[in-house]
Amino acid sequence: GIISLVVHFSPNTRTKESPLNPPLPAAEADMAVHHLLRRGISGGSPLHPLRGLLLVSQELGWRQASSAAAGDAVAELRGAREDVKQLLKEKSCHPILVRLGWHDAGTYDKNISEWPQCGGANGSLRFEIELKHAANAGLVNALKLIQAIKDKYAGVTYADLFQLASATAVEEAGGPKIPMIYGRVDVSAPDQCPPEGRLPAAGPPSPAEHLREVFYRMGLNDKEIVALSGAHTLGRSRPERSGWGKPETKYTKNGPGAPGGQSWTSQWLKFDNSYFKDVKERRDEDLLVLPTDAVLFEDSSFKIYAEKYAEDQDTFFEDYAEAHAKLSNLGSKFDPPK
Ligand code: HEM
Missing domain, CATH: 1.10.420.10 (Peroxidase, domain 2)
Structure with missing residues (x-):
């Protein structure tokens, strides 16, 4: 089976209280990972059921919790982030990249426990059927803008790339640093897209x-x-x-x-x-x-x-x-x- 791991992430901790802070040397980080893994495997652990949250971004760097397998992924994410920054400089496309990330994530329904039926940040917005939802008008342009980055960094999922692009756009526009984590899995087919109508309307009756x-x-x-x-x-x-x-x-x-x-x-x-x-x-x-x-x-x-x-x-x-x-x-x- 797949050995999985979750580093619990609290959105309240901007950086200071993270279990991975202060910065751990790679060897220590690995030990922490093994410790978590053992706990996770051996006994009714309280670990979150989601698998393998490995990365926490901070300031300009990326922290990796597992050095071996995650090494390439960190390098790819870092490369993709630099390319997104370049794209932002060339195209001034900050707003539409933020909207892209929001519309992928904003279909989430907390009342549905199965993935991917619950919707959310899973890369489903790359499929034409979802891009054609009325709320997503124009977002095909955002996808076109970042497709070359996706092609260059094949190991970065669409779900991660959408969220990476959005957070980077906010930061590059002068906004706050966002405590992001990566490792999202993509849905694999258009029939896994959420139904239309989960995003908010701008002029509802109430x-x-x-x-x-x-x-x-x-x-x-x-x-x-x-x-x-x-x-x-x-x-x-x-x-x-x-x-x-x-x-x-x-x-x-x-x-x-x-x-x-x-x-x-x-x-x-x-x-x-x-x-x-x-x-x-x-x-x-x-x-x-x-x-x-x-x-x-x-x-x-x-x-x-x-x-x-x-x-x-x-x-x-x-x-x-x-x-x-x-x-x-x-x-x-x-x-x-x-
Ligand atoms: C509260 C409910 C919301 C409604 C009803 C709403 C509605 C809209 C509408 C009608 C547009 C114009 C789209 C277009 O004509 O191209 C828009 C654009 C935008 N929305 Fe929202 N929005 C909401 C929340 C959000 C949230 C939560 C975010 C991000 C966290 C967001 C980010 C953006 C951005 C950045 C744009 C500009 C896109 C561009 O310039 O291409 N919106 N929104």
């Missing part, structure tokens, strides 16, 4: 109720809903894709990237807390506010967080990083990457 229904189904709470909505500090909405937003504004008519669309913020390639300030003030006709954005300052529970994030970028960054990491792991099955 936006607060709708957001709660959709995000609670993913296992996310009010604070996480508000923090994650702050990702709209990046990017634009295009009428020809989602049906929302103006064809162009003074902030988008010259690009960068394909010109057009309506952004939530004036500097829509910069990750900061301006989304919350702009949605709160609603003073600029050229900036977008979807019904699901507006409700963050109307609902009494959402409002507590939205007001806080508009005032305090550090708190937003902290909460965002934690929520994004959690989102990136929804429904994922982890295995030693090789």
Whole structure:
């Protein structure tokens, strides 16, 4: 059978309390792995049923918990990350890569225990049938952008690459460092894609109720809903894709990237807390506010967080990083990457 291992990962620990901190020399890391393995094998261990979470990223480095098999995988992930950074520089495609990662993960249903029926960050969004879901309009362009990186690093799964690209885009746009882990397994066929309709709509009859229904189904709470909505500090909405937003504004008519669309913020390639300030003030006709954005300052529970994030970028960054990491792991099955 496959020997598997889970390094328990708490999204609360940005770096300090991780079981792999402070940095372990490779030999010690291996010992820790063997210890965990023995516990896992020998006795009704409390280990999480998911297999083999081997990697934890920190600062600019990657930590590996098992030196032998994971060595190549770490090198491949590191290479892919560098290539994603290069792509971001060339194409200014930060927003659509964040949306790609979110839409792969955001189909997760916590009430379904079987993988991959539960949906989530499993690479299913690479299949045409899912790319054709109305909510995913335009995301085929994101897939095209990163396909060459996938081809170059064959050992990196789509599920990992989508999440790697998204987290790297947030970081490169000036956002917080996200405590990511890698080793996600891909679904293998289009019939494993989730059904259409699991992602949120922008203009539902009752936006607060709708957001709660959709995000609670993913296992996310009010604070996480508000923090994650702050990702709209990046990017634009295009009428020809989602049906929302103006064809162009003074902030988008010259690009960068394909010109057009309506952004939530004036500097829509910069990750900061301006989304919350702009949605709160609603003073600029050229900036977008979807019904699901507006409700963050109307609902009494959402409002507590939205007001806080508009005032305090550090708190937003902290909460965002934690929520994004959690989102990136929804429904994922982890295995030693090789
Ligand atoms: C709260 C419910 C949400 C709704 C209703 C929503 C809706 C939308 C819509 C309508 C667009 C425009 C798509 C287009 O026309 O190309 C969009 C874009 C975007 N969304 Fe969301 N979204 C939500 C949550 C999120 C979350 C949780 C994230 C990430 C953590 C996210 C990240 C983005 C990004 C980065 C873009 C810009 C894409 C681009 O410029 O190509 N959204 N969203």
